[in-house]
Structures are given as structure tokens and as C-alpha cells.
Amino acid sequence: MATYTSYPPKGYRVRMSTYWWLGRWPYLKFILREISSVFVAWFVIETLLQINALIDGPEAWLEMQDFFSNPIVIALNVISLFFVVFHAITWFNLAPKAMAVRLGGRRVPGILIAGPQYVAWAIVSAAVAWLLLRG
Amino acid sequence: MHKRSNEPFVWLLFSAGGVVAALLIPIHLFLFGVAFPLGWLNAPSYDSVLALARGPIGRAYLFVLCMLPLFHWAHRFRYTLYDGLQIKHLDELVNTVCYGGAIVGTIIAGYLIWRIP
Amino acid sequence: MAEQIALEVTRFSPERDKAPTVQSFDVPLRKEWVVLDALNYVKDKVDGSLSFRWSCRMGVCGSCGMMVNGEPKLTCATFLTDYAPGPVRVEPLKNFPVMRDLIVEITDFLEKLSKVKPWLIREKEKAPSEGEYPQSPEQLETFRQYSMCINCLLCYAACPVYGLDPLFAGPAALALAQRYNLDSRDEGKSERLDILSQHDGIWGCTFVGDCTQVCPKHVDPAGAIQQYKLTATQEWVKSLLMPWGGK
Numbered sequence: 001m002a003t004y005t006s007y008p009p010k011g012y013r014v015r016m017s018t019y020w021w022l023g024r025w026p027y028l029k030f031i032l033r034e035i036s037s038v039f040v041a042w043f044v045i046e047t048l049l050q051i052n053a054l055i056d057g058p059e060a061w062l063e064m065q066d067f068f069s070n071p072i073v074i075a076l077n078v079i080s081l082f083f084v085v086f087h088a089i090t091w092f093n094l095a096p097k098a099m100a101v102r103l104g105g106r107r108v109p110g111i112l113i114a115g116p117q118y119v120a121w122a123i124v125s126a127a128v129a130w131l132l133l134r135g
Numbered sequence: 136m137h138k139r140s141n142e143p144f145v146w147l148l149f150s151a152g153g154v155v156a157a158l159l160i161p162i163h164l165f166l167f168g169v170a171f172p173l174g175w176l177n178a179p180s181y182d183s184v185l186a187l188a189r190g191p192i193g194r195a196y197l198f199v200l201c202m203l204p205l206f207h208w209a210h211r212f213r214y215t216l217y218d219g220l221q222i223k224h225l226d227e228l229v230n231t232v233c234y235g236g237a238i239v240g241t242i243i244a245g246y247l248i249w250r251i252p
Numbered sequence: 253m254a255e256q257i258a259l260e261v262t263r264f265s266p267e268r269d270k271a272p273t274v275q276s277f278d279v280p281l282r283k284e285w286v287v288l289d290a291l292n293y294v295k296d297k298v299d300g301s302l303s304f305r306w307s308c309r310m311g312v313c314g315s316c317g318m319m320v321n322g323e324p325k326l327t328c329a330t331f332l333t334d335y336a337p338g339p340v341r342v343e344p345l346k347n348f349p350v351m352r353d354l355i356v357e358i359t360d361f362l363e364k365l366s367k368v369k370p371w372l373i374r375e376k377e378k379a380p381s382e383g384e385y386p387q388s389p390e391q392l393e394t395f396r397q398y399s400m401c402i403n404c405l406l407c408y409a410a411c412p413v414y415g416l417d418p419l420f421a422g423p424a425a426l427a428l429a430q431r432y433n434l435d436s437r438d439e440g441k442s443e444r445l446d447i448l449s450q451h452d453g454i455w456g457c458t459f460v461g462d463c464t465q466v467c468p469k470h471v472d473p474a475g476a477i478q479q480y481k482l483t484a485t486q487e488w489v490k491s492l493l494m495p496w497g498g499k
Contacts, residue, residue, distance in 0.1 A: 011266070011348075018219075023322070027412060030462075034219075037208040040208050043204070047163070051188070054184065054251055068167065077168030081161065081165055081169060088157035088158070091153050099479065100475070102393075124158050125162035132166055132184075140449050142449070217417075218412060
């Protein structure tokens with residue numbers, strides 16, 4: 001296997017195992033966070049299916065609702081929901097690390113940057129729910 | 136003299152997609168994926184959803200909801216393939232599959248949204 | 253009879269061995285002892301050929317980094333009693349080639365460190381007679397955290413990206429580049445941007461964040477890298493919108 005080093009490597013090297021991410025909990029959490037992107041993509045596919053049903057008319061819409069009521073699809077969506085929420089929480093919590101906001105020479109505490117995002121999340125979610133539930 | 140990478144472009148798309156995914160997808164997935172099919176809440180009728188979707192704001196919202204998370208997936212999945220499957224040497228193939236997939240998805244989304252009656 | 257604890261140490265002699273092996277030593281379990289004390293006990297009393305790096309034994313020189321039970325640690329700051337009843341597994345720092353026993357080859361890091369130009373870059377140096385470069389406490393505070401790095405390389409052992417891609421610059425080098433970028437006396441932001449905004453510079457980082465967790469000096473290299481991604485992106489947008497902008 002090709003080695004990438006730019007100088008002749010001395011010493012004993014071990015190739016990193018494909019399952020390196022199972023070795024430690026922080027690594028597993030990281031990979032789960034990254035895998036959440038697959039469930040994000042799945043949601044987009046589902047949304048495209050819904051838009052397609054919208055185009056084809058009320059019968060197609062009912063068929064689409066039947067598809068979503070399939071227990072396997074529901075189970076998949078429950079799992080997706082966990083991953084998407086995991087993405088949201090890790091995303092909001094990591095944002096303060098990526099931004100060094102200074103006020104009056106001191107670093108703004110992380111919670112003041114993460115907090116507003118959670119508030120925005122609650123407001124936006126409530127707005128979407130209200131729009132869809134008012135009938 | 137190194138040329139500066141153009142990675143910032145895809146990173147911006149990834150970040151924007153991450154924000155949209157974090158703020159909007161949970162509630163959508165909860166409602167359409169769990170609450171409505173299980174009957175916990177009353178699903179909106181075809182007509183009310185169509186009324187929301189067909190306006191210019193509705194179409195723009197749906198486009199953003201589809202496009203940005205796709206590019207978020209593309210970027211993150213690309214690095215997952217590098218780190219998980221260690222196939223960095225296949226990076227041209229990986230980039231094509233990931234960003235190409237996102238572009239194809241975006242085109243499909245754009246077409247479908249345009250065709251909303 | 254004092255309590256003992258088993259120390260399982262990696263042994264590797266490149267002249268003799270094809271691959272590293274493990275040798276177990278029983279060392280006294282003294283409540284004030286750190287893993288480094290145990291290693292020195294072995295070297296003094298049991299097997300003088302055990303090879304490892306150490307110096308200050310108080311967490312400022314960065315020499316004694318090793319894997320203790322799979323976690324990157326400074327052995328001078330890791331108490332034996334925390335691992336009682338043991339055994340304590342001591343291995344060389346991960347992601348670096350092993351030269352001998354617990355000693356790793358760190359040339360790769362030193363090369364990457366010099367590549368990011370970790371010194372003050374100025375167009376014109378002031379002569380000492382012209383006076384000092386004044387720096388307010390607020391200006392110092394913007395980069396002080398990143399100056400705390402002792403080059404112990406625990407972050408490189410923790411970083412899976414560095415393990416997978418040895419071309420990656422790595423947490424410490426990038427954090428130290430940021431230490432100079434943020435220093436008010438420095439004028440080298442643009443020069444470093446060319447070097448850092450590369451695929452094996454900051455863009456290889458996927459924000460695993462483990463580097464920050466293991467850093468004994470609370471440098472937060474992950475934060476430094478993400479902040480620099482923002483900076484590099486801002487510069488990229490600026491160069492798009494204003495391509496005539498000078499350096």
C-alpha cells in the first residue's frame with residue numbers, strides 16, 4: 001500500500017484499521033454525527049417524493065401518505081429523526097467553538113452563542129408546525 | 136507558491152446546509168414521518184399543502200429545504216468515505232459521486248418544484 | 253509489603269524485532285507516583301534498556317507523551333493510583349513511527365511546524381532604538397491560549413485524520429500558525445493563508461474535536477482550526493468579489 005510521507009519513513013508503522021472509529025467513544029460519536037448526513041439526504045428524497053405526489057394530484061397524495069404509514073418507513077423515519085436531532089444538537093453546540101466572539105476584550109461564553117440557536121430552532125419549528133396544522 | 140484551495144466554496148454550502156438541516160428538518164421529519172402517519176396530529180389536506188407550496192415563498196422554501204441539505208450531505212459524506220473507507224486516493228470518484236449526486240438532486244428538486252400546479 | 257501494579261510496556265528493538273511486543277513489570281503502587289515514576293523505576297531497578305523520552309517531569313516540556321490505556325497522556329501528569337488495580341498499558345504515541353520501545357519519530361511534525369512559519373513575519377523590522385512593539389492585554393488575550401502549546405503531540409495521537417493521512421498538517425501546527433496570525437505584531441497573515449488553505453492544511457480537518465479533549469494545556473486546537481476555516485473562507489469570498497485587491 002502506498003505510503004504518503006515525503007521523507008523515507010523510519011521506524012515501525014501500523015496502518016490504521018478500517019474500524020478505528022470503534023476503538024474509542026469520542027470517535028464513535030464523531031462517526032455517528034457524520035453518518036447523520038445520510039439521514040439528512042434521505043429526508044430530502046422523502047420531500048421530493050412528497051412534492052411529486054403534490055404534482056400528480058389528490059390520489060397520489062393519498063398514496064404517498066400510505067407509503068409514509070408503512071411500519072418500515074415509520075421505523076426508518078424514527079431512526080432518521082434521532083440522527084437529525086443529533087445533528088442539530090451537535091451543530092449548535094459546536095458553533096461557539098468555530099467563532100471567537102470577543103466583547104470588551106473577553107471571550108463571550110459558549111452558551112451565549114449556542115443558546116440563541118436553540119431559541120431560533122424552537123421558534124422556526126413552532127412556525128412550521130403552526131403553518132401545517134392550522135388546516 | 137501554493138495556490139489557495141477552493142474548498143471554502145463547498146464548505147460554505149456545507150455550513151449553510153447544516154444550518155437548514157438543523158433548524159428545519161427535525162420538525163418536518165417529526166410531522167410528516169412520525170406524527171401524521173401515526174395519527175398523533177391531524178395531517179394537512181392535499182389542498183392546504185398545495186396552497187402553501189405553490190406560492191413563490193413556498194417554492195423558494197422547498198428549494199432551499201432540498202438543495203442546501205443535499206450539499207451538506209455531499210461534503211460530509213465525502214469526508215466520511217475518506218476517513219471511514221480510507222479511499223482518499225479515489226478522491227475524483229468520491230467527489231463526483233457526492234457533489235454530482237447533490238447537483239443531480241438539486242436539478243430534480245428544481246424541476247419538481249417548478250412543476251407544482 | 254507495599255502494593256504493586258502491573259505495567260505492560262511496549263518493547264521494540266529495531267535491530268532485533270520485526271514488530272513491537274509487550275513486556276510486563278510489577279512496580280510499587282505509591283500514591284504520589286505518576287506513570288513516569290513507574291517507568292523510571294523499571295529503568296533504574298529492573299531493565300536498564302527500557303527507552304523513553306522525558307525531561308521536566310512537570311508538564312511543561314512536552315517530552316513524555318505516551319498512550320496510557322489507549323489514551324494519549326503526559327506520563328508525568330498521569331497518576332498510577334488512577335489505574336489501580338491495573339494493569340497499566342503504556343504504549344508509544346499513536347500515529348507516529350516507533351523508533352524504539354516508547355520513543356517515536358517526530359520529524360514529520362517538526363517539518364510541518366516550520367512549514368506554517370511559526371514566527372513573527374514583518375515587512376520591516378523596527379530597530380531596537382525605535383522602541384518596543386506595544387501590545388495591550390486585550391491584544392495578547394486573542395492569541396495567548398494558542399501560545400500555550402508545548403508541542404507534546406498528544407493531539408496528533410488523538411487526531412484520526414492525521415492517523416489516516418500523514419500529509420495532514422495536524423492540530424498543533426495549525427494552532428501555532430493561528431497563534432502568530434492573531435498576534436498584533438505579525439504581518440504574515442496572507443503568507444500563511446497560502447500555506448494553510450490547502451487540502452492538507454486546515455481543509456483536511458473534519459472537526460472530530462478529540463485534539464482539544466486531550467490537550468494538557470487547554471490550547472483548543474480544534475477551535476483554532478475552525479476559526480481559521482472561517483477566516484480563510486472570508487478571504488476567499490473577498491478575493492472573489494474584489495480580485496484586484498492587493499495582498
